[in-house]
Amino acid sequence: MKPVKFDYYSPKTVDEALTLLEEAGFDGKIIAGGQSLVPIMNMRLSSPECLIDINQLHDLQFIEFDSDKVKIGALTRQAEVERSDVVQKHLGLLSEAVPFIGHVQTRNRGTFGGSLVHADPTAEIPLSLMALGGTLHIASKEEVREVNVEDFFITYLTTDIMPNEMLTEIHIPIEQERNGYSFYEISRRHGDFALVASACQLTIDHLDRITNVRLVLGGVEATPLLIEGANEWMNGEVLSDSLLQKVEDIVDEMVDPESDIHATAEYRRHLSKKLAVRTVKSAYERARGEANERS
Amino acid sequence: MSVHEIEVTINGKKYKEQVESRLLLSDFLRETCGLTGTHVGCEHGVCGACTIHLNGSAVRSCLIFAVQADGQEITTVEGLGEDGQLTPLQKNFIECHGLQCGFCTPGILMSATDYLQKNPNPSVQEIKEMLSGHLCRCTGYVGIIEAIQKTVEENSNHVRVER
Numbered sequence: 001m002k003p004v005k006f007d008y009y010s011p012k013t014v015d016e017a018l019t020l021l022e023e024a025g026f027d028g029k030i031i032a033g034g035q036s037l038v039p040i041m042n043m044r045l046s047s048p049e050c051l052i053d054i055n056q057l058h059d060l061q062f063i064e065f066d067s068d069k070v071k072i073g074a075l076t077r078q079a080e081v082e083r084s085d086v087v088q089k090h091l092g093l094l095s096e097a098v099p100f101i102g103h104v105q106t107r108n109r110g111t112f113g114g115s116l117v118h119a120d121p122t123a124e125i126p127l128s129l130m131a132l133g134g135t136l137h138i139a140s141k142e143e144v145r146e147v148n149v150e151d152f153f154i155t156y157l158t159t160d161i162m163p164n165e166m167l168t169e170i171h172i173p174i175e176q177e178r179n180g181y182s183f184y185e186i187s188r189r190h191g192d193f194a195l196v197a198s199a200c201q202l203t204i205d206h207l208d209r210i211t212n213v214r215l216v217l218g219g220v221e222a223t224p225l226l227i228e229g230a231n232e233w234m235n236g237e238v239l240s241d242s243l244l245q246k247v248e249d250i251v252d253e254m255v256d257p258e259s260d261i262h263a264t265a266e267y268r269r270h271l272s273k274k275l276a277v278r279t280v281k282s283a284y285e286r287a288r289g290e291a292n293e294r295s
Numbered sequence: 296m297s298v299h300e301i302e303v304t305i306n307g308k309k310y311k312e313q314v315e316s317r318l319l320l321s322d323f324l325r326e327t328c329g330l331t332g333t334h335v336g337c338e339h340g341v342c343g344a345c346t347i348h349l350n351g352s353a354v355r356s357c358l359i360f361a362v363q364a365d366g367q368e369i370t371t372v373e374g375l376g377e378d379g380q381l382t383p384l385q386k387n388f389i390e391c392h393g394l395q396c397g398f399c400t401p402g403i404l405m406s407a408t409d410y411l412q413k414n415p416n417p418s419v420q421e422i423k424e425m426l427s428g429h430l431c432r433c434t435g436y437v438g439i440i441e442a443i444q445k446t447v448e449e450n451s452n453h454v455r456v457e458r
Contacts, residue, residue, distance in 0.1 A: 002319065008297050
């Protein structure tokens, strides 16, 4: 046996799960796909006393188009998001980002909501959601509250969710104007944790001027880093070399990455600048509908 | 600690067993059911040796607790062939020297079988990306990729003949 002993419950309804959570208090832990939780339990880095398995809550497994938004259930497998026509059509950024998560075999089990609540600073889904914007629905016995993605991530592996709460669904707005997206990631090998990743979602008007831009970097801070204020100096502009230079300069100012065994801080800074420029450029070209040959 | 009675269908056969909550599905398959075709390598989801099918999807059995498999359908490498016959993919692994020591082979067979069902015509790059979830320290992957490619080609020839 690898993990320490624990009590196991498999509730059949969300209400039952929330009751169990309330009773377990700080000793309780939800397990969904388990692709991050079980490795750390096997290595005994984590030893929850009580596991509440939500895999039977099939009501939380869906992808739904709803006029101006897409709703995704927290238990939806990453592989389902990857293969979804609705996601492909309306949330291209997610379709592009999800294949970077781990491997086919872990995406078959790992869930969309699980990745968000785990909140790894290099993870693809938190990064993409930050670029897309959206609200997370968090349920407890008392209420269901909605949290904007900007307020959801607190620090490394820590979110706004309290011990008696669980994430149930995520609503992501659909861009109505001319828009483009792009996602790039650099890792040592395919499927490894990202050294740096970058996501961009932007809209342009009929004269190709930028009307809204969300640029996010992952792997450089404790949480996905939204380049705030980008709208102030990019809105109304057409893409130009000087604008891209400004993107590079601002990113250089804003990021403060750390060194570790995988990459130096200096290399991560370099990647942040270059990936930011590449994603903005590629998102803009997509918005203009140009052929987008990716290298 | 909790002990649970579970009923799992493995390779078409029902197993009813008592399991401790912390027992991994990989250990359950090998030690409780005696199905040692599923190999156990890293035990934290990196090497891919323990890959099985859970309700038709290739997943790591070391990242699932046996108790979670209650009421589910599982296929292991022992359940791939029928009547003692190897599948075309398995035959091509032999043909193309897709294995040496054989430790990683069951996991790769399970992944590739699921993958080809969902993506009947993958590019070499896509095959490589699928294989990135598996560690093989003998073959350098070339033989494995050839075996999978050969299976893809044979399948598409079949489709053509049938038409």
